[in-house]
Amino acid sequence: MKINIITVFILISQLSFGQKEKEISDETIKTLYKSLPKVDGKYEYSEIVQLDSTYKKDLLYRNAKLFFVDVFKSAKDVLQYDDRDEGKVIGKGNFEIEEMQRGFFNSVFDSWRVNFTLELFSKDGRYRYRIYDFSIKEKRTIISGSGSPDYYSDFSIDDAYTQTQKGEIKKMNKKMFAEIVDKINSTISEIKTYMSKKQSSSNSDF
Numbered sequence: 001m002k003i004n005i006i007t008v009f010i011l012i013s014q015l016s017f018g019q020k021e022k023e024i025s026d027e028t029i030k031t032l033y034k035s036l037p038k039v040d041g042k043y044e045y046s047e048i049v050q051l052d053s054t055y056k057k058d059l060l061y062r063n064a065k066l067f068f069v070d071v072f073k074s075a076k077d078v079l080q081y082d083d084r085d086e087g088k089v090i091g092k093g094n095f096e097i098e099e100m101q102r103g104f105f106n107s108v109f110d111s112w113r114v115n116f117t118l119e120l121f122s123k124d125g126r127y128r129y130r131i132y133d134f135s136i137k138e139k140r141t142i143i144s145g146s147g148s149p150d151y152y153s154d155f156s157i158d159d160a161y162t163q164t165q166k167g168e169i170k171k172m173n174k175k176m177f178a179e180i181v182d183k184i185n186s187t188i189s190e191i192k193t194y195m196s197k198k199q200s201s202s203n204s205d206f
Helices: 005-015 026-035 057-072 157-163 170-195
Strands: 042-050 079-083 088-102 106-123 126-144 150-155
Touching: 026 170, 042 170, 057 088, 057 106, 057 170, 088 170, 106 170, 126 157, 126 170, 157 170
Parallel strands: none
Antiparallel strands: 042 126, 079 088, 088 106, 106 126, 126 150
16 A cells, blocks of 8 residues: 655654654554555656646756756766756766664764665656665774774665664664655655746756
8 A cells, every 4th residue: 555655754754853762663664664666666756747837848957957966066977868858867866874873882883875866857847757776885884992893785775674673773774764765755855846946047057
């Protein structure tokens, strides 16, 4: 059964209070996990957003370019496909999540870089966004009296969920998994804000 996106936002807002005192429940994480949309068995967020007739394709295309410039900074490096006539821009995006869990003998500092592909396809009066091809790069630092070695790994969203179910640092992993869902929804909100702009900065043309 599909989970309403409003339900997801409510769950995330509830997580923002008292996380330091209370561990996020397994049921909450399970609900967030089930809320992740799939297309052909792979995680993908997509939506066709209808706007009014004053939003021409060229304006929406420029808004899409502006989004990549402002949000991901080095747009020239992240863009993989850019066609003004088609009104389509595809690029690589990412966001970072960091958490720490303290223990009696050591502390664990975890940093996850969540990578994804973003496609913005514009037409007169409407556009479609697609966020897909998710992967996670982890840097974990074990802080103890004998040193602070770093460990690196790559894993999927499914692997991230699995880490919330077991292990000594599952409390921290639950927070990080919830943050993934929160960050994706925040990215979608940013896309909609940029695409609804009536004027675009000239630097979006490079």
